Amino acid sequence: MTEEEFKKAVENFLMLQQNNDHNAALLQAQIDDLRQQLNQLNELKEMFRLPKPENKDRKLFDEAD
Numbered sequence: 401m402t403e404e405e406f407k408k409a410v411e412n413f414l415m416l417q418q419n420n421d422h423n424a425a426l427l428q429a430q431i432d433d434l435r436q437q438l439n440q441l442n443e444l445k446e447m448f449r450l451p452k453p454e455n456k457d458r459k460l461f462d463e464a465d
Contacts (some may be wrong), residue, residue: 401409
């Protein structure tokens with residue numbers, strides 16, 4: 401391997417590393433966005449939470465005789 405080939409190989413390696421770093425940053429941003437969306441959906445689910453099925457026939461209020 402000549403010095404010129406070695407320089408090209410190192411250049412290519414550094415370029416690949418830079419691309420990997422860039423792609424990792426993009427993926428992390430997407431992961432963070434998905435986590436935020438999941439949190440928002442969970443909050444929405446809690447807001448519109450339906451009653452438990454075992455409570456469907458329960459009286460609305462306790463009645464005192």
